[in-house]
Amino acid sequence: MHHRLHYADWSWREYAVAAGCLLTGRVNKGSAPQRLALAFAALYTPSTAYPVNYGHTGIDMALALFKSLRPARNQVLVPAYICPSVVSTIEQAGLVPIPVQVGADLNLLPEAVREALGPSTLAVIAPHMFGCPAKIAEIETDCRQADVFLVDDAAQVVGERSGGRLLGSFGDVGIVSFAQSKAIVTGVRGSGGVLLVNNPKLDPLLRDSVQALPAPHGRAAAFVDFVWNYLWSRYTGNSGYYLARVRSLLGGVNKTTARPARIGNLEASIALVQLRRLADIRAAKIEAAAAYHAALAELPDVAFPQYAPGRYLSRIMLDLPAWVDLAALRKNLAWCGVETRVGYLQPVSADYPDDAALLTARRMLGLPFGNLKCGEINKICSIVKSCLTAARPAFLNNPRHETYQTAHQR
Ligand SMILES: Cc1ncc(COP(=O)(O)O)c(C=O)c1O
Known part of the structure; x- marks a missing residue:
C-alpha cells in the first residue's frame, strides 16, 4: 500500500464547482472573487479582505505601501526559518530581509524580535509555522511601541485563534494562502490568497493597489496541472513531468503565473466551497x-x-x-x-x-x-x-x- 502526501482535501463539491466554471467559461472572471471577499470580511470583521492570486501578493502590496509611508526605513524582520517566497518578495520590493532567531516550534522568538527592532526596521513578518501560533500578541505590542508595521502571516491557517483573536487579524495587515497543504486549498502557484487589512488607515490605499492589479490568466491550465500532478498523482504518476518535457521540446510556451494579479473566478469558487x-x-x-x-x-x-x-x-x-x-x-x-x-x-x-x-x-x-x-x-x-x-x-x-x-x- 502507498501512503501518499495529501495536498488538498477536496470533495465532489470542489470538482463540481470547478466543472461549472470550466463549462461556462467563467475561469478567470466572474462573481466568485467578490463573494469570497465578503465571506472573508464576515469571518475577519472588522478587517477588510481582498482576495488576490498569492499570499505573497498581499505581502508585496503591503510592503510597497509601508515603504512609501516610511522611505527612510529598509529592513524587514523575518524568522530565520521561513517560506522562501516571502524572502524573495521582500528583496524584490528593494528591502532587506533580516533573519531573527526562532524557537523550537520554528516561530519567531518575541525577545529576539525586540532586540532586532531598530531605527531602520520598516516591518516585521510573523508567520505561524505549520499552523502552530506564534506569540503574535507580544510581537504586536512591541511593533506598536517601536512604530513598526506588522504583517500577521497566517498563510497556513484560516479561522484559527490565539488568545481569542483570529490569526491574520493582528498588526497592520494579515495574509492567507490557498496553495497546496494550506487550510483552504485551491491549487498551486497563483491559485489564490487573501490580503486582510487590519489597520483601517491603510485600507483606502491598499484598496487602490488591489484594484490596480491585472486580471489573472491561464488559470484553466493551472487547474489541470494541480489536479493531474497533485490530486490524482496516485493514478497519473510521473506522466505530468514527461508531458511537460515533451511540451517544452515541441516549443510550448511556459507562461509565468508568478506576477501579482487578482484571484481567478475558478479558484475563488473552489475557495468558497472549501470555506463552507x-x-x-x-x-x-x-x-x-x-x-x-x-x-x-x-x-x-x-x-x-x-x-x-x-x-x-x-x-x-x-x-x-x-x-x-x-x-x-x-x-x-x-x-x-x-x-x-x-x-x-x-x-x-x-x-x-x-x-x-x-x-x-x-x-x-x-x-x-x-x-x-x-x-x-x-x-x-x-x-x-x-x-x-x-x-x-x-x-x-x-x-x-x-x-x-x-x-x-x-
Ligand atoms: C508562512 C508562509 N507565508 C507565506 C507564504 C506564501 O504564500 P503563497 O505561496 O500563496 O504566496 C507561504 C507559502 O507556503 C507560507 O508558508
Missing part, C-alpha cells in the same frame, strides 16, 4: 494530528514540535534525531511506500550557520496528513519506526552515548 467545509476539514486534521502524536510516543528520540492537543496543524513535520541521514531515511521510507517531504532547507541568511533551530529545520520530515484513518497513521508510524531503528547507528545503543538521544527528546 472548513469545520470538517479542520476536525479531521486535529484528529489525525492527535493520532500521530499518540503513535509517535513510541519513538522517544523523534519530536513533534508544533503539536498541542486540540491544535489545528497544516502539516505533520517531525524533528528527527541528529544522527539521521535524512536523504537515506526518505529513500528507505519511499521504498516502504511512505511518501515524505522536507521543510524549507534554505536559511534566510548565512548569518546563523549554527543556529540550533535552523539545524533542526534541516532535519524535518513531513509525513502524509489530512483526512487519514487512525489505522493508516499507525501503519505509517510503524514503518517510520522500523526505518529509524534500522538506520540507528549501533554505538548509540551504548548507554554512554545517551547524551545524543536526550538532546532531541520532546
Whole structure:
C-alpha cells in the first residue's frame, strides 16, 4: 500500500464547482472573487479582505505601501526559518530581509524580535509555522511601541485563534494562502490568497493597489496541472513531468503565473466551497494530528514540535534525531511506500550557520496528513519506526552515548 502526501482535501463539491466554471467559461472572471471577499470580511470583521492570486501578493502590496509611508526605513524582520517566497518578495520590493532567531516550534522568538527592532526596521513578518501560533500578541505590542508595521502571516491557517483573536487579524495587515497543504486549498502557484487589512488607515490605499492589479490568466491550465500532478498523482504518476518535457521540446510556451494579479473566478469558487467545509476539514486534521502524536510516543528520540492537543496543524513535520541521514531515511521510507517531504532547507541568511533551530529545520520530515484513518497513521508510524531503528547507528545503543538521544527528546 502507498501512503501518499495529501495536498488538498477536496470533495465532489470542489470538482463540481470547478466543472461549472470550466463549462461556462467563467475561469478567470466572474462573481466568485467578490463573494469570497465578503465571506472573508464576515469571518475577519472588522478587517477588510481582498482576495488576490498569492499570499505573497498581499505581502508585496503591503510592503510597497509601508515603504512609501516610511522611505527612510529598509529592513524587514523575518524568522530565520521561513517560506522562501516571502524572502524573495521582500528583496524584490528593494528591502532587506533580516533573519531573527526562532524557537523550537520554528516561530519567531518575541525577545529576539525586540532586540532586532531598530531605527531602520520598516516591518516585521510573523508567520505561524505549520499552523502552530506564534506569540503574535507580544510581537504586536512591541511593533506598536517601536512604530513598526506588522504583517500577521497566517498563510497556513484560516479561522484559527490565539488568545481569542483570529490569526491574520493582528498588526497592520494579515495574509492567507490557498496553495497546496494550506487550510483552504485551491491549487498551486497563483491559485489564490487573501490580503486582510487590519489597520483601517491603510485600507483606502491598499484598496487602490488591489484594484490596480491585472486580471489573472491561464488559470484553466493551472487547474489541470494541480489536479493531474497533485490530486490524482496516485493514478497519473510521473506522466505530468514527461508531458511537460515533451511540451517544452515541441516549443510550448511556459507562461509565468508568478506576477501579482487578482484571484481567478475558478479558484475563488473552489475557495468558497472549501470555506463552507472548513469545520470538517479542520476536525479531521486535529484528529489525525492527535493520532500521530499518540503513535509517535513510541519513538522517544523523534519530536513533534508544533503539536498541542486540540491544535489545528497544516502539516505533520517531525524533528528527527541528529544522527539521521535524512536523504537515506526518505529513500528507505519511499521504498516502504511512505511518501515524505522536507521543510524549507534554505536559511534566510548565512548569518546563523549554527543556529540550533535552523539545524533542526534541516532535519524535518513531513509525513502524509489530512483526512487519514487512525489505522493508516499507525501503519505509517510503524514503518517510520522500523526505518529509524534500522538506520540507528549501533554505538548509540551504548548507554554512554545517551547524551545524543536526550538532546532531541520532546
Ligand atoms: C508562512 C508562509 N507565508 C507565506 C507564504 C506564501 O504564500 P503563497 O505561496 O500563496 O504566496 C507561504 C507559502 O507556503 C507560507 O508558508
